[in-house]
Amino acid sequence: MPKSPAPLYEQIRQLIVAALAAGEWRPGDALPSEAALAERFHASSGTVRKAMDELAAAHVVERRQGAGTFVATHTAPRNPYRFLRLVADEGVTTGFTRELLHCRRARATAETARALHLRTSEPVIEVRRLLLRRGRAVVLDDLWLPERHFRGLSSEVINAYPGTLYALFEERFQVHMVRAEEKLRAVAATAEAAELLGVADGAPLLSVERVAYTYGDRAVELRRGLYHTEADHYLNELN
């Protein structure tokens, strides 16, 4: 065994992520058993297990005792909105209904280009939609996606799909979101946002700017949400 810069379990972890990025296993698929992976990577099962521990902690894979280890998916998880931290003040965990406002081709602004590592004015797809609870708009989302990874995305495609956007991206474009970074601010509602969210002009809104990453820390979505936090709040756990 050559003297290595990174520990073996870390190398194995990276090799598995690379295989996921290459599409060797798709979201929802079962991975080979730990014993099989140990043989493949010429390591003991304990070492493979440590690599899988980290992938499971990062929600990249999901283990089910007795059944196997599966690639994490947005298509049929416990919580469909895995990255949405907005919850109702009262425990009413009713889901959201969605309303698509538009989906159109556009060119990357300087800000979008920076976030997604594109060149300015590269083609992107811009999506705007509302999330509503009991008919009341709670979230106004604007999304920007690099066109080259989401070719064919349109209003029709979105409206025809029953699940969340991230599930759609996964099934239709083989883009699985692994993690995200969010920057939060309080802002005053513009006239446009106020009307769409049914609040007064200038009302305080929670602005959530998200960059989402797929396997290998590739940024593939910029999203700006405006949350109406009158009967909802953004919940965060710190440790």
Added chain:
Amino acid sequence: MPKSPAPLYEQIRQLIVAALAAGEWRPGDALPSEAALAERFHASSGTVRKAMDELAAAHVVERRQGAGTFVATHTAPRNPYRFLRLVADEGVTTGFTRELLHCRRARATAETARALHLRTSEPVIEVRRLLLRRGRAVVLDDLWLPERHFRGLSSEVINAYPGTLYALFEERFQVHMVRAEEKLRAVAATAEAAELLGVADGAPLLSVERVAYTYGDRAVELRRGLYHTEADHYLNELN
């Protein structure tokens, strides 16, 4: 070995937390070596190690290879404001200066009582302070602490202490904060908050309501922060 409801490493983890809550080791102290703990708990070092893995992941302990394992502390960590997610938009990571506005005895409101598991009108200590960067107020914090755990806390004590509040709580009152839950909202500045933060009346502010917990998930602080997010943002990592 009796048949047990929880795995051995989980029992060991809980026993170590209980020992920390009982003050057997104080923040900054070195824990016994993994081999010593293995003997104490009649387990193998691998099992003890798994328990320590989880405690390290939760920032309850800190491992330093070659030196030992130490109880996490707020007194001399890398980041003094461990739970403060507010960062400047531009990478200028200058620290904050603090300005204490008041520290006084009060009675728990219904809301405070609920958050801290007290009875309504039990005595609490109320603290208000500002965090400033380059002379500009960025955060207005209100804290409520159960008086029975913080007897003797006063403006003089706070002003005489050079470190953060959590470091003070740890050194002087043996209350170490382990984790916290935050609820975020956008709100309009009241006249009082606007004046203290130097913003317009009604300006949007980020409201951060935090409940902080010590060992064993005991809630010991309720804090409400108002963040001025014009040149700063609340940064959150999702996975």
Added chain:
DNA sequence: TAGTGGTCTAGACCACATC
């Protein structure tokens, strides 16, 4: 140099899901 945590192995046995 002695002691600590970090890596890796080989294997036993258990709990659980699936067929």
Added chain:
DNA sequence: ATGTGGTCTAGACCACTAA
């Protein structure tokens, strides 16, 4: 009944820190 992940062990060796 088979195969999976989950727990636990015993021990070797390495990398690092501190006296």
